Amino acid sequence: MDIEELTRKCLSAGTDEEACARHLREQILSMKPGVSADYALAMARAVVEEVKNSNRAVSDIITYTKADVTMGEFGVGSRGAGDFFAHRQFPKIIGGTDASVGVDEMDDAGAVEAGGKYIITTVDGMHSRLSDYPFLAGFHVTRATLRDVYVMGAKPVALLSDIHVGDDGDVAKIFDYTAGIAVVSEAMAVPLVTGSTLRIGGDMVLGSRMTGCVGAVGIADHLTARTATQPGDCILMTEGAGGGTIATAAIYSGFPEVVERTINLQFLRACEALLKSDVLTRIHTMTDVTNGGLRGDAYEMAETAGCRIVIEEEELRSLVDPDVLRMLDALEIDYLGVSLDALLVVTRPEDADAVIDIVRSTGVTMKKIGYVTEGPGDAKLVSGGEMTDFIPRFRESAYTPVKKVVDTTPHDLEAMKKRVAQAADAARDKKEKILRSLQRAE
Incomplete structure (x- = not known):
């Protein structure tokens, strides 16, 4: 509960200050039943005073x-x-830079050149619905940020974390979240070197909500950015069991047993093997199936590279973890529009088998799922012999009961x-x- 926002709305409605304070007192007592009514009223009056003063702070910079x-x-x-x-609005705010891969390319991570190497940086926010499951939040966001480094053709060398917990949140959350990060960190030998811990909104946000992010730094000799995708390439995809999104769907839809399917390092192990092989320099692009599912990633890749991407559905369902797929089907969730955390590789057809063999050596299945042609920078889906537009919806697939309610296009x-x-x-x-x-x- 954001008591500062409640106060702003109360005052802007023309309610007098003392009435706002007394209303706010009841809200504070509902969230903090252990405090006295006098304390709650004193706090409410202080909030009203701060908001009243801040309303006088008006200038272009504020x-x-x-x-x-x-x-x-x-x-x-x-x-x-x-x-x-x-x-797509961020590039015009940030402006032109000397980055080797900048925000205008909408890639998984950014890259700058230094000392003859590419330095890769990226950051991922934890899944917002995993606030009450901090270990899962830490594990999945760390795996996600490392994926974004690996798919740029880079070796991750450091991790950093940030965590914010509401005023009423249990301190243990920051430890369980860090434990989730540390599992991936130690398993992949990428050290967690720094971080920050704060309360959400300081004294002004009541409740136990948690949010945070994990960033990663990597080093590469050869980039596998989306702009390298070109007509004639073929598209490969690994099996995937999802991450934070699938774990969230499982928890909130009554399929808790599916959560364990998401706890794996298949993607990272496959990328490690590719980085250590001589096939890496023959890979044009790598990315992960996350943003809006394959619908979103195919669309973004096509738009960035200026080519047509054609996805063939014939092999796709076989690449989704069976337990995850059964859950998605039971809940009527479009598996093509939800994050599967699978690896996409774009390469020349003659190099496809070599890539598949390297990935298979780690115990991970990979298949050809499409190809790249000349075109206007769009994506198509071939299903049952029919080619249709393959575009992201207004939102990703609605994967929780609440999302099914709010899943509307304005x-x-x-x-x-x-x-x-x-x-x-x-x-x-x-x-x-x-x-x-x-x-x-x-």
């Missing part, structure tokens, strides 16, 4: 231009069309896109204004 579009209604973080559109999507783009433009303009001011001051 305030921001609103889009009047919420994260939820635009699907940001839900790995679909809305989310992809929002992420009627005014184009108008929302316009306002989101305008807000991004305003942020870019602010950046440039402040930069000019700082440069004049030097």
Whole structure:
């Protein structure tokens, strides 16, 4: 519960300060039943005072231009069309850089060149619904961030973590979360070297919600970025059992036994083997099936590389862990639109067997699932002999009961896109204004 936001809404509605404080007192008591009514009222009055003072702080640098579009209604973080559109705004704010792989390429990680090597950096946020399952949150986010390094053709060399827990959260959460990170860290011999621990919103957010991220740094001689995909290539995919998304679906949909299927290092072991082989230099692109499932990743790869990607469904279902697939089918979740944590490799047809053999040597199954042709930068799906558009939906497949309720496409999507783009433009303009001011001051 964000008591600062509650107070802002109360005051903006014209309610007098003391009435707001007394209303807030009841909210505080509902979340903190162990405190006295006097303490809760004193805290509420202090919050009202802070919010009242902050409302007087108005300037270009303090305030921001609103889009009047919420994260939820635009699907940001839900790995679909809305989310992809929002992420496409970042390059114009960040601007041009000397990065070897920058944010404009929408790749799994970024890369800069230094000392004749490529330094790869990436960060992944933990799954928001795993707040009450910190070990799973730590394990899956660490595996995810290492995947993003590996698929750039890089050897991971360090991990860093960040964790935020609400004011009422049990301290043990930060330890269990770290244990989940450490399992992957030790198993893959990539040290966890630094991190940060904070409360969400300090004193202003009540409850036990946890969120956090894990970042990774890697080093590469040869990059396997999405821009290297070219017509004539074939697309290979490994088996996958999912990660945080599948674990979440299992927990909240009554399939707890499926969670254990997600605890594996198959993807990372397969990548390690490829990195140590001479076939790595013959791989054009690697990525993981995460963002909006194969629908989202095929779309992003095609758009980034400027080629048509054709996915053939014939072999796809056989690459999904059987227990996971049974759950997805039972829950009517589209397996093509949900994160499977499988590895995608794009290479020349003549090199495909060599890649498959290396991956198979680690005990992981890999098959050919598609090909790349000349085209307008789109994706197609061949199923039952029929070719159709293969595009991400507004959100990824609804994989929990709550997501099935909110899984709707807004009627005014184009108008929302316009306002989101305008807000991004305003942020870019602010950046440039402040930069000019700082440069004049030097």
